[in-house]
Amino acid sequence: MTASPLLHIDGLTVDYARRGGSPAVRGLDLTVDSGAMTAVVGESGSGKSTTANAVIGLLPSSARITAGQIRLGDLDLTRMGPVGWRGVRGAQIGYVPQDPGSSLNPLQTTGKSVAEALRIHRRTNRAEARDRVIELLGRVGIDRPEKRADQFPHELSGGMRQRVLIAAAIALRPRLLIADEPTSALDVTVQKQVLDLLDELRAETGMGILFITHDLAVAGERADDVLVMQAGTVVESGEAGRIFSRPETEYTSRLLADAPALQTKARPSLPEAAAFPMRPFVSVDSLTQVFDRSGDQVIGVEDVSFTLDRGTTHGIVGESGSGKTTTGKALAGFLAPQSGRVRIGDFDAAEFGRSGRGVRGRARIREFRRTVQLVHQNPYSALDPKHSIRATLTEPLRNFGIGTRATRDSLVTETLERVALPAEFLDRRPAELSGGQLQRVAIARALIAEPELVVFDEAVSALDVTVQAQILTLLDRLQRELGLTYVFITHDLAVVRQIADTVSVMSRGRLVESGATEEVFAHPSTDVTRALLDAIPNPVAFSGHADPHPALALTAAAES
């Protein structure tokens, strides 16, 4: 098998016309064997998607292959004309895209989408196509395929749509399947199911898979070979097990260290929190806010209760639609719950969501806003694009009447330093900053009001893993320095495991499990938690003997 790989890329260089900088991909070598999976891992902009697009001939018109060869068996894909490509695409190479939401024709039944490849390549007549579609849908694990085939994409869940896309991609039994971040848009439990399906399919049909992902853990768990890309070049490649146990480059080591899923050690719990058995700082008591319900599923939250001590971090995890954001909004006083109480220190957050208040109410709400700050998920939309960083940071000072005109400037500079940003950023506008830097500014804006509780709503989900690790380390340090209390809302169990002392697991609008993080992770008591935990990718190296120390040693270095 090693003699002639299925896909062989040799010295591939892709250039973007007139971009001015370095080529998008430079000198890339890669092989995919039949029945094997090769993963290309990298952060955004590393050139991994360009590689995938080059293999299926769908590079944007501004990009050109300037050097190298791509061979699929005996076919030279770099010399393929439009007609030749039509014969290869679909028939020999299948493609599974990143976003199942926008990748199915919204006006076509799923059955038609699956049958499309058959019809394009004129392999079957209408009736046969129908049988084959139902067979395929059944194969990818879709229940009641006869019914699903007549449904439209919007009637299906994200995971279901991704299955349909896989069914469509394998309809003609291609030799190679390109999966471009196929699970990034999916919840973690669904991700596991889709990955399992891909594993089964390649075992069964012997097709090779070129797997593109930003998630090192997923790559480590599933792939045979892994390529790590950075800025268009391969920094490291080899057998997955070897890369995870003995990374050869610093970049890979750092990626490993930063990947929250690979952190095995939870942070040390704070001793003082346990030492004073005082009244909990935050207590949420049967919080209920139901927007809608359908069957078992509650849109919103129902009967959620938990408590939280001062100076600790509480993680709220759950899949999308589990009600975690609603809980966060209630905590931050942006929502008047239908019933239940949200007490933070001396405040009842519930009262602030309601309208109608006098001058005293206004003063009180201002005081509350100072005490509780919310950091949003998307740093790009959380800052007013028209305001400089200085104006953004000064605004809370003015609103809350902190400091005088003279002292505010130094306060702003100080806070910016605290989040490890240089003072020259003060006069820049959000558009000039990267996502990680913006999130630091958003955190600075929250901190400058000197809050006691900070609610993070998926605050690191939109960031690359290295940046994510930096922010998490920063938050950890700030908590220790300022004695802050955090509520950390996320869908990523690995992040919670890394940062939270206590954790609540939510599902379908209800809180299903709550307790100390290690306890919950070690002895999950509900199926929901177990499924979530199972779904965390578990790279080969860590399931066995491997030595996690090199990874941990680098955590501190990550914050720079």
Place this chain on the structure above:
Amino acid sequence: MILDTRYLLLRLGQAVLVLLLAFTAAFVLLSLIPGDGLTARFADPALGLSSEQITQIREATGADESWFSRYLLSLTGFLTGDFGYSVQTGAAVSTIIAAALPSTAVLAVSGFLTALVLAVAIAVAATYGPATGPFAWVRRALDSVPSLFISVPVFWLGILLIQVFSFQFGFVSVVSPGPAEALVLPTLTVAVPLSAPITQVLIRSITEVQASGFVKVTTAKGASEMWMLVHTVARNAVLPGLTIIGLVFGELVAGAVVTETVFGRNGIGLITAQAVTHRDNPILLAVVVIATFGYVIINLAVDLLYPVIDVRLRTQRTTASGKGLKNSDASTRSALTATAASVGVDLDWTDDTAAETSTETKATNP
């Protein structure tokens, strides 16, 4: 079920309400504010009417009633097809309009169909023309056709066409053209500016569909460009096009008024222009109400047609029970986006919908 009764009734009710309000506005504008048009007209000593005669006229037309009973009178008149009498000629407005309507309808239909053909042809050529090579400029040029077409003064275009085709080349006789021949130039005059917003919406939606994920997936299945255009792009791109059809009705009316004036075609447009010149408000009121009726009906039809074509609008409503009202706005919304697009505004309703759902979950505060 494609259209549920509740949605149907709701949209129907909205349409009736809009019509009623539009009638009220037009009535206030054209009947109340001008005050006592009759006295001004018939008290003219040159007419030699005695004061008894004037009183008779006033009684007959109800001019001395309170404004509200005049409003009711006028409203019931409109509901029964009695639009009052022309101030200028004294003839029944309904008769005048009935005589002029067929010619305008022919012009509108032929102009509209021509615009549609033009728009589809330009849009497809501008998005599927050669992107590279010696003829790439054709595609770029076609891309700018809509902004050129919308900048053309309609009246000037009509005159220009007469000059070129009648006087220079003598293709179309000016003196005594046959009925079909007489229709050619006016049709073109109406069609050119009308095609601009349609073309533009089509170009834009085709480009958007081309960039969407499912087109890439279909290409990855080995589809050719032609296959994609027919099977994948066309249907998705037609949806916004459908909406703009309802919205260009206003343009169609404007085109008719100007074109009929330029070409001297007897029709609603010409009557309107004459009514304005002679301040014949009853005729104007009738034209406004009839045109508004046309607009509302066409847009209602488009709205109701939308769920038939766009499956997403169909089932969302039935699954998300109790939210019928909210979702029925979706088609209206895309309609608005299209209008806005025709003058170059990006309404971004998608964000708006997202925003509105998020306000549900977030009682935004002081």
Place this chain on the structure above:
Amino acid sequence: MSLTDVFTRAEDTAGARTRAARSAVTSATAVSALVLLIAIAWALFPGLFTHFDPNDGGDTPALLAPSLEHWFGTDQTGRDAFTRVVYGASQSLLAALVAVGVGLLIGTAIGLIAGTRRGLVDDVLMRSIDVLLSIPAILLSLSIVVVLGFGTINAAIAVGVTAIAQFARLARSQAVQIGTSDYVAAAYGSGGTFFSVLVRHILPNSISPVLSLAVLQIGSAILQISTLGFLGYGTPPPTPEWGLIIAEGRNFVATAWWLTVLPGLVVMAIVLATHQIGNTLRKVTS
């Protein structure tokens, strides 16, 4: 027209075409700016561009063909047609500004109130805008002209009323979109009050698309006003106004083509230029 919008969207995907389109847009923008500047100069200092009298042809022969002396030829009374177009700029541009001003002020106010207050206020205001939209624009402006009487400013107001709906819709959608954005939520979280957030965040962020719409609308306003002028409801003769100039030339289509063709080209060029500038502004501000 949002043609450039189509361009910008296409740029994300089609790269090679992108740059070509972009450079085309910028050179087109430069030409457009020049055209507009000339038009504005015509309106402000018509005497600098021509030494003829716009309203009195003197003893110049009538219906002269275009020549170096009379660029656009002369009309039926021997007046220089180019001079009339130059002098017409002030009427047409003033009217366009008034029209857009009416639409901008009233429409934006309605839209902002509806978008920030929401609820019943929103419903009532936006339903009235629906009604305004349901009456075909030309009929609405004709009705208003009938009530107000003929004349430049009255025609301008009539056209302005038809523009209210566009501004109101845009301003509302901007206000709603920005009002529910994360940074506005964050501003409330930073202790902002309704008013301070409105002034500091919502207004500055929603105003630039509205202003670019205003520039775009100038083009349509010029067209609509010249249409009213052509029909005879705008500026009364002999004052030159673009629509009127073409209407007068219309009687000589068979013999003196220049009296309609050339002024029409000027109007078209200026409308095209405002669209181009408006679109460029939109692209820059968004």
